[in-house]
Amino acid sequence: MDQTKTPYFQALLDYVDSGVIPFHTPGHMQGIGMERSFREFVGDNICAIDLTPMPGIDDLLQPTESIREAQELAAEAYGADRTFFLINGSTSGNQCMMMTAINPGDKIAVPRNSHKSMLGGLVMSGAHPIYMQPAVDQEMHMDHCVTPDTIARTLDEHPDIKAVYVVSPTYYGVAADLQAIERIVHDAGKLLLVDEAWGPHFQFHPALPISATQARADMCINSTHKMLSAFSQCAMLHQIGDRVRVDRLKSVLKMFLSTSPNLPMVASLDVARMQMATNGAALLSRTIDLAQETRRRLNRIAGIYCFGEEIRGRHGVFNLDPTKITVAVKGLGYTGYEASEILRRRYNIQVELADLFNVVALFTIGTTSDAADRFVAAFEELARDERPVDLYAPSGVLQQRLKKGSYRLPEIPPMRMLPRDAFLAQTEFVKFRESKGRICAETISPYPPGIPVLSPGEEITDGLIDYLRLEMKAGTRIQGPYDDELKIIRVVKE
Ligand SMILES: Cc1ncc(COP(=O)(O)O)c(C=O)c1O
Numbered sequence: 001m002d003q004t005k006t007p008y009f010q011a012l013l014d015y016v017d018s019g020v021i022p023f024h025t026p027g028h029m030q031g032i033g034m035e036r037s038f039r040e041f042v043g044d045n046i047c048a049i050d051l052t053p054m055p056g057i058d059d060l061l062q063p064t065e066s067i068r069e070a071q072e073l074a075a076e077a078y079g080a081d082r083t084f085f086l087i088n089g090s091t092s093g094n095q096c097m098m099m100t101a102i103n104p105g106d107k108i109a110v111p112r113n114s115h116k117s118m119l120g121g122l123v124m125s126g127a128h129p130i131y132m133q134p135a136v137d138q139e140m141h142m143d144h145c146v147t148p149d150t151i152a153r154t155l156d157e158h159p160d161i162k163a164v165y166v167v168s169p170t171y172y173g174v175a176a177d178l179q180a181i182e183r184i185v186h187d188a189g190k191l192l193l194v195d196e197a198w199g200p201h202f203q204f205h206p207a208l209p210i211s212a213t214q215a216r217a218d219m220c221i222n223s224t225h226k227m228l229s230a231f232s233q234c235a236m237l238h239q240i241g242d243r244v245r246v247d248r249l250k251s252v253l254k255m256f257l258s259t260s261p262n263l264p265m266v267a268s269l270d271v272a273r274m275q276m277a278t279n280g281a282a283l284l285s286r287t288i289d290l291a292q293e294t295r296r297r298l299n300r301i302a303g304i305y306c307f308g309e310e311i312r313g314r315h316g317v318f319n320l321d322p323t324k325i326t327v328a329v330k331g332l333g334y335t336g337y338e339a340s341e342i343l344r345r346r347y348n349i350q351v352e353l354a355d356l357f358n359v360v361a362l363f364t365i366g367t368t369s370d371a372a373d374r375f376v377a378a379f380e381e382l383a384r385d386e387r388p389v390d391l392y393a394p395s396g397v398l399q400q401r402l403k404k405g406s407y408r409l410p411e412i413p414p415m416r417m418l419p420r421d422a423f424l425a426q427t428e429f430v431k432f433r434e435s436k437g438r439i440c441a442e443t444i445s446p447y448p449p450g451i452p453v454l455s456p457g458e459e460i461t462d463g464l465i466d467y468l469r470l471e472m473k474a475g476t477r478i479q480g481p482y483d484d485e486l487k488i489i490r491v492v493k494e
Contacts, residue, residue: 001076003277008270011057011066012049012263025052025260051263060085060261061254070270077277078203078222079213080238082246084253085269086221087261090197090235091117093221096256097165097193097237098125100219100249105418106162109154111146112412113451114167115195116480119443122419123456129419130158131412134451135316140307140328141357143451144316145169145176148184155188163191169198169209171353172360173324174317178215186216191243194220199321200236201227201364204280207288209319218243227323227364230272231265283365284323291323291363294372301376301383303331323363330357332383339382347378355447356476410467413458417492422457426493429482433469435460438491443480446471452480460491 016030028034031047039047053059058067067085075083086092094117102108104126110118113134122129132154135144145168155161164185168176178194185192194212196202200222202211212220219239224230239249275283295306305328311317329339340354353360361375416439417425427441437459444454446468453464468486472478478486 001073003073003077003274005073006070006267006270006274007066007073008058008070009267012051012267015051015057016048022051024054026050046264049264049267052260053263057263060087060266061257061259067266070266070273073277074236074269074273075238077273078211078236078238080240082239084237084239084249085266086235086237086253087233087257087265088235089117089225089233090115090195090221090223091120092256093197093235093237094118094121094195095124096249096252097219097221098122098127099252099256100244101125101163101191101193102127104420107158107160109151109158109161109164111165111167113143113170114165115197116443118165118167118195119419119455123423124420126418126420129415129455130154130161131455133412135314136451137314137316140311142172142326142355143170144172144174144314145318147316148177148180151181152184155184155190159188161190163193165193165195167195167197168212169196169321169324171198172326172358173198173321175199175202175209175319175321176316177318178210178212178217182215182217191219192217196220197223197235198226198324200224201276201280201284201323202321204276205284205288206281208284208321208323213238213240216240219249224269224272227362228272229275229365230268231262233262234265234269234272236269287363287365287367288322290367290369290372291325294363294376295322295325297376298325298327298379301379303333303383304329304379305331325361325363326358327361327379328358334382342382343378347374347381349375349378410453410461410463413454413461413464415457416459417457419456422492427490428493429488430491432483432486432489433465435489435491436462436465438489438494441490441492442482444468444486444489445479446476447479460489 022029031039031044034047051057058065060067071083071085098121102125105128107128107130109130109132111134112131132146132150134146137144146166151164166176166181168178182192194217196212202208218241221235221237223235225232225234295308298304298306306325312320329336335356336354336358340351340359343349343351351359352362422439422441430438440454440458440460441456443452445452482490
């Protein structure tokens, strides 16, 4: 196919050129009815192509013309049999994959550190999750990927599992051994689903980890908006082979997608694919070089460490995406949260993520060398500052965490109800310290590492209560519960 073409974007341009008199949604009628200050800021052109599905423009739910061609071009570029454009991010991709692969009660192996949209997929599909613990890195205070060994063991222990769901790469850019995982999963006759939200660029450069489509996952998702140039919320779902019921996938997508998709978003997916297919290797080479050079410069600053190739081969680290820079700042005496806040306040720099020990910066095809210079200069200055907090003081957060073994996660508790049943059940709040034996109806994740220690449907044990109370004493943030301080917890009503 001709990858220089952008059939869907072109269809929108043709409509604008044809001067049609609009009597259709959206109500701003190509910008005429839009509040002037907003229109002047966003520009006339984006308003002109904010249209609705109609003949000549095609329909995302039932593509027969230019969207169909745009999706076929994307499938070819990614080496998939079919590609579907998504307009509610990989969040909807996770939900659609599970709703396609799983029937209520079917078992699916999932990493404990999955994104919360995976849980949405479990609740919607009624799946029975078999949780797999990812590799936890005590030294770097983060979790990596689930290993092939863990997957093989899980399949041995639960031969009735229907599908294996893997997250690769992680938020920090660590990639799993997808080829080994594919062999294990397919040899066992199961489906492989991959959340590759953070790896839409892998397909287009040989120095990046292999993509989930190259590894022949049955279905995978990419947040095209995260690391490539599509608008926010734009993602793709790729499907390969004949293990997935394509008719079911198509019906699920029809159920999840809006009947009024934002067409500039859809066009941005078409154009982002063309950009990568025609020029991706060159653009990404520049990005990778800039990121690697920045990593080297940062690593020359005393007190800072940005991991790179040297950690390859550690448990759960098969490969790395060099375009994500994780800056460990504990040697500077800051927490990641503080460093992130100072970067923003003092240097006007906003990073993607901060945790207790790190900040994470994305380097993409849109990152300039000037921005990279300012990033490095900010850290050089930060390293010269007086240390603001002594994380190693006896009462310091870090010392307390290190003392108690930091990342020795508790055992995954017994599952008493499916996540869906617990989520939809009648619930009540009880005091957390008195909740032993109750069935949890929410997700409780100390962050970092962000791995849920309790998920909906699981029994609250004494060990977990002790563990979580200690975490909170040590200053760890708890994600997920209704009550941030976890004085009360939502449980299934008895
Ligand atoms: C691993 C993973 N999967 C899925 C998602 C959801 O992606 P989106 O924001 O495109 O809906 C995220 C978002 O951060 C993520 O980190």
